[in-house]
Structure formats: structure tokens, C-alpha cells
Amino acid sequence: MKLTLKVWRQNGANEPGRFETHQVEADEHMSFLEMMDVLNEGLLAEKKTPIAFEHDCREGICGSCNMVINGRPHGPNSGTTTCQLHMRYFKDGETITIEPWRAKSFPIIKDLVVDRTSFDRIIQAGGYISVNTGQAQDGNSIAIEKDLAGQAFDAATCIGCGACVAACPNGSAMLFTAAKIAHLGLLPQGEVEHKTRVQSMVNQMDEEGFGACSNTAACEADCPKEISITNIAMMNRAYMGSVLGSQK
Amino acid sequence: MALNANEPKGNLDEKWTKYRSTMNLVAPNNKRRIEVIVVGTGLAGAAAAATLAELGYKVKCFTFHDSPRRAHSIAAQGGINAAKNYQNDGDSVYRLFYDTIKGGDYRSRESNVHRLAEVSRNIIDQAVAQGVPFAREYGGLLANRSFGGVQVSRTFYARGQTGQQLLLGAYQSLSRQISLGNVEMFNRHEMLDLVKIDGKARGIIARNLLTGKLERFGAHSVVLASGGYGNVFYLSTNAMGSNVTAAWRAVKRGAYMANPCYTQIHPTCIPVSGEYQSKLTLMSESLRNDGRVWVPKMKEDVMAIREGKKTGNDIPEGDRDYYLERRYPAFGNLVPRDVASRAAKIACDEGHGVNKTGLAVFLDFSSAIIRYGTSAAHSQNIHNPSAAKIKELGTEVIAAKYGNLFEMYEKITGENPYILPMKIYPAVHYTMGGLWVDYNLETNVPGLFAAGEANFSDHGANRLGASALMQGLADGYFVLPYTIGQFLSNEIRTPKISTDAPEFAEAEKNTKDKLEKILSIKGNHTVESFHRRLGKIMWEYCGMSRNAEGLKKARQMVRDLRAEFWSDVFVPGTAEEFNPELEKAGRVADFLEMGETMILDALDRNESCGGHFREEYKSPEGEAKRNDEDYAYVSAWEWDDTEPILHKEELKFENVELKTRSYK
Numbered sequence: 001m002k003l004t005l006k007v008w009r010q011n012g013a014n015e016p017g018r019f020e021t022h023q024v025e026a027d028e029h030m031s032f033l034e035m036m037d038v039l040n041e042g043l044l045a046e047k048k049t050p051i052a053f054e055h056d057c058r059e060g061i062c063g064s065c066n067m068v069i070n071g072r073p074h075g076p077n078s079g080t081t082t083c084q085l086h087m088r089y090f091k092d093g094e095t096i097t098i099e100p101w102r103a104k105s106f107p108i109i110k111d112l113v114v115d116r117t118s119f120d121r122i123i124q125a126g127g128y129i130s131v132n133t134g135q136a137q138d139g140n141s142i143a144i145e146k147d148l149a150g151q152a153f154d155a156a157t158c159i160g161c162g163a164c165v166a167a168c169p170n171g172s173a174m175l176f177t178a179a180k181i182a183h184l185g186l187l188p189q190g191e192v193e194h195k196t197r198v199q200s201m202v203n204q205m206d207e208e209g210f211g212a213c214s215n216t217a218a219c220e221a222d223c224p225k226e227i228s229i230t231n232i233a234m235m236n237r238a239y240m241g242s243v244l245g246s247q248k
Numbered sequence: 249m250a251l252n253a254n255e256p257k258g259n260l261d262e263k264w265t266k267y268r269s270t271m272n273l274v275a276p277n278n279k280r281r282i283e284v285i286v287v288g289t290g291l292a293g294a295a296a297a298a299t300l301a302e303l304g305y306k307v308k309c310f311t312f313h314d315s316p317r318r319a320h321s322i323a324a325q326g327g328i329n330a331a332k333n334y335q336n337d338g339d340s341v342y343r344l345f346y347d348t349i350k351g352g353d354y355r356s357r358e359s360n361v362h363r364l365a366e367v368s369r370n371i372i373d374q375a376v377a378q379g380v381p382f383a384r385e386y387g388g389l390l391a392n393r394s395f396g397g398v399q400v401s402r403t404f405y406a407r408g409q410t411g412q413q414l415l416l417g418a419y420q421s422l423s424r425q426i427s428l429g430n431v432e433m434f435n436r437h438e439m440l441d442l443v444k445i446d447g448k449a450r451g452i453i454a455r456n457l458l459t460g461k462l463e464r465f466g467a468h469s470v471v472l473a474s475g476g477y478g479n480v481f482y483l484s485t486n487a488m489g490s491n492v493t494a495a496w497r498a499v500k501r502g503a504y505m506a507n508p509c510y511t512q513i514h515p516t517c518i519p520v521s522g523e524y525q526s527k528l529t530l531m532s533e534s535l536r537n538d539g540r541v542w543v544p545k546m547k548e549d550v551m552a553i554r555e556g557k558k559t560g561n562d563i564p565e566g567d568r569d570y571y572l573e574r575r576y577p578a579f580g581n582l583v584p585r586d587v588a589s590r591a592a593k594i595a596c597d598e599g600h601g602v603n604k605t606g607l608a609v610f611l612d613f614s615s616a617i618i619r620y621g622t623s624a625a626h627s628q629n630i631h632n633p634s635a636a637k638i639k640e641l642g643t644e645v646i647a648a649k650y651g652n653l654f655e656m657y658e659k660i661t662g663e664n665p666y667i668l669p670m671k672i673y674p675a676v677h678y679t680m681g682g683l684w685v686d687y688n689l690e691t692n693v694p695g696l697f698a699a700g701e702a703n704f705s706d707h708g709a710n711r712l713g714a715s716a717l718m719q720g721l722a723d724g725y726f727v728l729p730y731t732i733g734q735f736l737s738n739e740i741r742t743p744k745i746s747t748d749a750p751e752f753a754e755a756e757k758n759t760k761d762k763l764e765k766i767l768s769i770k771g772n773h774t775v776e777s778f779h780r781r782l783g784k785i786m787w788e789y790c791g792m793s794r795n796a797e798g799l800k801k802a803r804q805m806v807r808d809l810r811a812e813f814w815s816d817v818f819v820p821g822t823a824e825e826f827n828p829e830l831e832k833a834g835r836v837a838d839f840l841e842m843g844e845t846m847i848l849d850a851l852d853r854n855e856s857c858g859g860h861f862r863e864e865y866k867s868p869e870g871e872a873k874r875n876d877e878d879y880a881y882v883s884a885w886e887w888d889d890t891e892p893i894l895h896k897e898e899l900k901f902e903n904v905e906l907k908t909r910s911y912k
């Protein structure tokens with residue numbers, strides 16, 4: 001299949017960016033990133049600089065890959081990361097636009113590569129359970145209801161890619177933050193620190209310049225792990241509770 | 249030189265506990281001054297960095313990724329072993345120890361493996377306390393499943409995302425230490441050289457991948473937890489960025505590379521579909537719990553399937569060869585990985601492969617679907633259920649167990665594995681070899697430690713499924729943070745390591761020259777093309793089976809390819825900027841040397857054991873034939889540009905009897 005790609009190129013956060021147009025010959029069995037590899041090999045053959053994009057596992061789990069494809073983070077298929085998207089979902093002769101995540105808190109490094117360290121700092125603010133190595137009791141000493149463990153798992157499955165932020169018109173990181181808060185807060189091990197965790201993670205999120213949530217639910221629609229926005233409601237309740245609680 | 253593993257004296261089951269309680273300690277006030285560099289934030293690195301920081305050391309931690317959470321460990325699917333015996337099926341520390349020694353084909357160190365089995369239990373406790381959402385039974389207790397090569401259920405799992413959940417646990421502990429100021433974290437920094445002062449490891453040179461700047465970092469000790477080197481083969485299940493550079497640059501500074509020829513080829517991966525592919529995808533081994541492996545008996549059927557005229561479902565039961573069940577009735581589909589992979593290769597070499605390339609076998613869930621469906625109907629009180637109902641119920645059970653794997657398969661291949669049997673083929677997956685370390689996980693370079701897949705320690709010639717996560721976390725949480733004290737307790741008078749020392753300047757210059765050299769070639773071929781060619785040579789001559797003639801040929805081919813790389817590679821841009829092609833070039837340059845070492849090791853080892861199968865050494869039935877008399881040693885290679893030097897550590901077996909591994 002022959003494709004026309006309009007790809008965003010930019011040399012750094014403070015440089016102007018532009019779309020560049022390329023033709024590429026692809027096979028319908030290729031993954032989207034394999035198609036990008038073909039394009040880059042072609043650029044290198046012409047001694048040009050390849051398009052920088054992030055990727056590693058190519059199995060939809062590391063959260064590295066991040067392309068806005070035809071206006072949607074990770075492309076047209078729901079529950080799918082860019083690396084898992086295959087060319088059989090595109091038509092011969094199609095024009096595809098490829099852009100980086102666009103958000104104030106994810107400055108562009110080069111082309112499609114952005115800086116997502118703000119996510120690390122949100123986790124550092126409290127996205128953990130304070131237990132040192134060797135302090136743990138036996139793994140089976142607390143039974144946890146299967147459904148509850150499953151619910152915690154559903155939230156814990158977040159890969160930290162940032163599609164939620166890229167999808168949100170306000171550039172909000174509520175889904176990312178809420179997913180971690182739900183994962184830990186639902187488990188008895190994480191309940192103890194729940195209130196302080198909610199406060200410090202939400203504060204860090206604000207400090208990083210992420211926007212507010214206006215309930216458009218675009219984040220849920222584009223989350224490759226289909227994490228539910230009910231987590232956000234739970235976080236909001238906990239945040240209100242902890243703020244009111246601490247004013248007493 | 250004979251290598252000394254520094255194993256503690258005493259009975260096997262007491263060695264570690266006694267040693268741990270008599271080891272030298274570093275007092276808290278001294279720990280605050282002592283600096284440790286940890287390279288890598290996978291399970292081993294993140295666990296080590298977090299634990300060392302909790303103990304009070306000043307830690308500097310490095311990853312070439314944009315975040316510690318992206319390490320390749322995140323992709324592990326199936327699970328983690330631990331001798332908890334929660335299932336009451338006769339498991340014990342000794343049994344896990346024994347299974348690991350046997351699974352490794354008697355090529356690992358007894359004392360290390362026993363310690364691994366002991367601390368395995370603590371890992372599960374630790375992970376649960378961190379909030380790792382392991383699978384649970386209806387009663388709320390932890391669930392287990394079984395994995396290849398063993399007959400007990402000791403594998404803990406979190407759906408098909410065990411590595412992700414364990415890594416996030418370690419990452420969160422690491423994040424906590426970062427926020428407390430005990431760990432200084434350097435993302436997007438690639439270690440490119442090791443700095444030795446007076447023979448001891450005292451720092452690293454790292455390239456800031458965003459700016460290209462070379463930076464010097466000093467410490468009292470350096471820990472490498474930089475993962476495995478499976479990507480020597482180009483196509484593997486490893487993440488694209490996994491590489492040998494940190495370990496290899498240490499080898500260039502005198503560390504030894506141990507057992508490099510032991511590569512694990514995983515039996516259940518999605519077959520190669522085209523030349524453009526740069527990565528293979530694993531289908532977790534846990535699938536072999538319920539999937540049956542087969543190929544058609546008759547060539548006509550094979551042809552019809554290849555031509556798309558028939559599917560697996562059209563082949564009647566009697567015309568299928570369930571070759572693992574036939575050849576290995578005791579373990580059946582759950583034989584260890586090396587055995588399963590070779591059996592698949594034989595079936596395909598004999599012309600029974602079921603896809604266009606002839607390199608695929610079926611993994612079929614239809615029996616399991618019926619079995620689970622029948623039992624589900626029974627427990628839901630559905631009498632005389634129809635075949636369709638049974639299928640529906642059984643499919644639900646399979647979906648609950650393996651849903652995400654089935655989805656992944658369908659995304660990649662476009663085929664629905666609930667309806668058609670999966671097609672699988674072996675692929676490079678894990679490297680048992682790695683930096684040589686003693687019982688303390690210290691390399692032969694004093695002060696340089698290695699943990700996780702980067703060391704060679706515990707899996708001998710073949711690793712059992714779900715044991716890499718166990719070993720990485722054992723090293724990181726429960727072994728290295730204590731054994732490193734043996735070295736550091738003698739360093740309490742050593743002042744802060746100054747990066748103004750001439751050794752740092754020399755190492756920085758060495759690194760800079762290498763980068764400049766690569767950029768100055770301006771040749772005609774891409775880094776990728778060299779990597780792909782190297783991979784083909786390695787797979788063909790040093791892959792699932794090897795022979796002396798092929799290996800000799802391959803060695804020359806790799807040397808020629810290396811020479812060509814250094815005269816004809818093309819890398820755009822400069823060293824003073826974000827330049828992913830330059831990063832890749834450095835890694836491929838190292839693979840080109842590592843590959844030769846692997847070949848040399850495979851040539852040296854005139855026997856077949858575990859992942860190393862030499863065609864000249866097999867039984868009449870085609871099974872691997874070990875030679876304990878002459879080869880019960882760990883090989884440890886010292887690099888030399890012309891003729892690398894072999895050192896040996898003799899393996900002593902005092903607690904298990906060496907037997908021919910049989911899964912029949």
C-alpha cells in the first residue's frame with residue numbers, strides 16, 4: 001500500500017515546528033512503527049535525519065510510544081497503543097497526519113519525542129506505599145476480595161504513556177493521577193496513606209501545570225488501557241474529603 | 249586463572265543465613281557518606297537502588313529510558329516463582345533449588361541457587377506490601393499457576409502483566425527514595441564507560457542523551473543492572489532498546505563475560521511474518537498450561553494449510569501429532585523451554601511447519617475450552633449442555649485467564665485464537681550468560697557488582713519460566729544491598745571520589761573519541777542494516793543448534809562485518825545533540841564484539857547442555873548430551889581484540905547428583 005504521511009518535525013521546545021510530507025510504501029501486516037522504520041530507513045538512505053519517535057517494547061506495555069495519528073492519540077483503534085496499531089486498518093492511498101503529544105506539561109524534545117518527566121514527579125509526590133524492603137508480613141496474611149483486587153488491577157494497568165493528557169482539551173492529567181490513587185487506595189495496604197497521597201499527588205499535578213478536568217471523557221476514550229473515568233470521581237471525592245478533613 | 253566464587257562455608261541450607269548474620273556492616277553514619285552508582289532501573293536496578301537508599305547509602309541511579317518505569321522488565325508477562333507452598337502441593341525451598349539446578353542442566357552454582365530459592369518467599373511478601381495486585385482466589389488468597397519444567401504450582405502472577413506490576417512496585421519504592429532525596433535519578437543518561445581507579449570501580453562516564461554532553465559520575469562502588477543481550481540476534485522478544493553496552497564497556501575495562509553461549513530460545517512466540525520486522529512478540533509460556541502443541545502428521549495437510557485451503561480445525565484428531573505429549577509423556581506440553589523449542593525446530597525441519605515460511609507450529613486451546621466449559625456447566629447446574637454452550641462457557645474461562653494475550657495475538661496476526669489454533673515458533677528471549685560474579689554478586693573487578701539479567705549467576709545453561717523476575721528482585725531487594733557491604737565496609741575511610749582524577753579524564757576522552765569515530769565514517773549503510781546482518785549470522789550459526797564448522801565460519805563472518813561497520817556505517821548528525829541513531833550505533837558496535845564472544849564460547853563447549861545444543865553431541869534420540877567430566881565449569885571470557893582469553897570456575901556439586909535431564 002502507498003501512503004502519504006504528514007509528519008511533525010521540530011528541533012526542540014523553543015524551535016518552530018512544521019509538517020513534512022513523505023511518501024511511503026507499506027505492507028498491511030506491518031505495525032505502524034514498522035511503517036515508520038521503513039520511512040526512516042529511506043531517509044537515512046538519502047543521508048537525511050530520521051524522524052525521532054519514542055518506542056521500546058512494541059507490545060503495548062512500556063508506555064513509550066506516543067503519536068497522535070489523524071488527530072487521535074495512538075490512532076483510530078480503541079484500546080490500542082501506537083506500537084500495536086497495524087497498517088491493515090488504513091487504506092491504500094490514504095494520507096495520515098502524525099503529531100506528537102501536545103500539552104504544556106509535555107514539552108517537545110525533538111519531532112515526536114516529548115518530555116514526560118512530570119508524570120514521574122507526580123508519582124514521587126506520593127504514588128507509593130511507604131514500606132521498606134524486608135518489613136513486609138506474609139503475603140497471605142491479609143485476604144483481599146478477588147473483585148477488589150481486580151478493580152485495583154484495572155487501575156494499576158496504566159502504562160504512563162500520557163495519551164489521556166494529549167486527548168484532553170485542557171491537558172489534564174486527572175486520569176493518570178486518579179488511576180494510581182485508585183490502585184493503591186483500594187488495597188488495604190495502601191489505604192493508610194490514602195488521604196495524604198491524594199493531596200500531595202493532586203498538588204503536584206497542579207504544580208506541573210496540567211489543566212483542570214471538565215468531564216469531556218476524551219481521556220477514557222483514548223486510553224490504550226481503557227482506564228475508567230470513575231477513578232477520577234473517586235479521586236475527587238477523596239480529595240474533597242481530605243481537604244475538608246484537614247481543615248477541621 | 250581459576251576463579252574463586254567466594255562461597256561461604258557450611259551446609260547448603262545454612263550458608264546464606266549464617267553469612268548474612270556475620271557479614272561486615274557499614275555503620276549508619278558512614279553509609280551517609282558512601283556513594284553507590286546503580287545503572288539500570290529494571291527489576292534488579294530499581295529494587296537495588298531503592299533498598300540501598302533505604303539502608304542509608306547515597307545512590308545515583310541511571311537509565312537510558314525517559315523514565316525508570318520503562319525498563320524492559322515491564323514487558324514480562326507470565327509470572328514469578330516463589331517457594332511459598334501456598335498450594336500445599338509439596339513445594340519447598342529445596343524443591344525450587346533442585347528444579348532450578350536441574351532446569352539449568354547442572355551448570356549453575358549450588359550456593360547461589362539455594363539462596364535464590366530461600367529469598368524467593370520474601371519477594372512475594374514485599375511485592376504484596378507494595379500493592380502489587382497479584383491474582384487471587386475467591387477466598388481472597390494469592391493464586392498460583394504452574395510453568396514449564398516443574399510439577400508444582402508456584403508461579404504468582406498479575407494477569408499477563410506480572411512484570412509490569414512488579415516493576416511498578418519497585419519503581420514506586422524508587423520514587424519514594426527519590427522524593428526523600430536519598431536517590432539522585434538520571435533519566436536519559438547512557439553509561440558509556442566504567443572508570444577504574446587503582447583497580448577498583450569508582451565511577452562511570454554517561455552521555456546525557458538530550459544534550460549529548462558526556463558527564464562524569466564518581467562513587468565508591470558501581471552496580472550494573474543493565475539487562476540482557478538477546479538483541480545480539482536482532483530479532484528477539486526483548487525491548488528494542490535492550491543492549492549489552494553497559495556490561496560490555498565494563499568487559500573492555502577488565503570484567504569477565506561468563507557463559508555467553510547460553511541463550512534461551514523461547515518456544516512460544518508469534519512467528520516471523522516479514523523482512524521489515526525488527527521485534528518478535530512473546531506469547532507467555534503460561535499458555536502451555538492449557539494449550540496443546542501439535543503439527544499435522546501428513547504433508548498433504550501441511551501443504552493445504554500453507555496454501556490457505558485448510559485450517560488447523562479441519563485436521564481430524566487422528567492426523568495430528570501432539571509431538572511434545574508423544575515424546576515427553578511425563579511433562580507433556582510443560583517441558584522446559586529449551587526442550588520445547590528444539591522439538592518445534594525438529595518438527596519444522598522435517599517439513600511439518602504450518603505457515604507460509606514453514607516455521608510455525610500450532611498451539612491449540614480447543615481441548616481446554618471443552619474441559620473448562622464442561623466443568624463450568626456442571627458448577628452452574630446446567631444439565632446436558634449443548635456443544636455450543638460448553639464452548640461459550642469454556643471460552644469465558646480461557647478469556648479470564650489469558651484474555652490480554654489472546655487480544656495481543658489477534659492485534660498482531662489478524663487471526664482470532666479463540667476460533668483458530670495459534671501459530672507459534674521459537675524466538676530468542678533471554679540470555680543466561682552475563683558478567684561473571686562471585687557469591688557477593690561482585691565481578692572480578694573489585695567494587696563492580698552486577699545484578700539481574702546482566703549477571704550470569706543462577707540459571708546455568710537454561711532458565712526456568714518465571715525465574716528471571718524472581719532472580720532480578722532477589723538480587724535487587726535481598727542480596728546485593730547486603731553483600732555490597734563486604735566491599736564497602738573496607739571503604740569507609742575512602743573520601744568522596746573526585747571526578748577530577750586523571751582516570752575520569754581518560755575515560756571521557758576514550759568515549760568521546762569513539763563517538764567521533766563513528767560519526768566520522770559517513771559510510772553507506774545504516775546501523776540497522778549491520779544489526780540485521782549480525783542477527784542473521786548469529787541465528788543461523790549460534791542459535792537453536794550449533795556445530796563447530798558453522799561456528800568457525802560465523803566467527804570470521806562477524807569479524808568481517810565488524811570491520812565493515814567501522815569503515816562503512818552511516819550515522820547522521822552530531823554527538824552534541826539528541827541523536828538516537830548515534831545511540832544505536834554504539835550499541836551495535838558492542839554487539840559486534842559480544843557476538844564473537846558468544847561464538848567462541850559455543851565453540852569451546854564441546855557438549856550440549858540447556859540452551860546450548862551442539863549437533864555433534866546428542867543421544868541417539870536426539871536429546872542433548874552433556875559432558876560433566878570436562879565441561880562442568882563456568883566459562884569467563886576476558887576480552888582481547890585478537891584472541892579473547894578463557895578463565896574457568898569449576899562447579900562443585902555437593903548436594904545434587906548430576907543426572908541426565910529427563911522429562912520423559
Ligand SMILES: Cc1cc2nc3c(=O)[nH]c(=O)nc-3n(C[C@H](O)[C@H](O)[C@H](O)COP(=O)(O)OP(=O)(O)OC[C@H]3O[C@@H](n4cnc5c(N)ncnc54)[C@H](O)[C@@H]3O)c2cc1C
Nearest residue numbers: 288289290291292321324326327439475700701714716717
Ligand atoms: C517478553 C518477555 C517476557 C518475559 N516474561 C517473563 C516472565 O513472565 N517471568 C520471568 O521471570 N521473566 C520473564 N522475562 C524475563 C525478564 O523480564 C527479564 O529477564 C528481566 O526483567 C530483566 O530485568 P533486569 O532488571 O535485569 O533488566 P531490564 O529490565 O532489562 O532493565 C535494564 C535497565 O538498564 C538500563 N540500562 C541498560 N543499559 C544502560 C546504560 N548503558 N546506561 C544506562 N542505563 C542502562 C535500562 O534503561 C533499564 O532501566 C520476560 C522477558 C521478555 C523479553
Ligand code: FES
Nearest residue numbers: 056058063065083
Ligand atoms: S512501544 Fe511500548 S507501549 Fe508502545
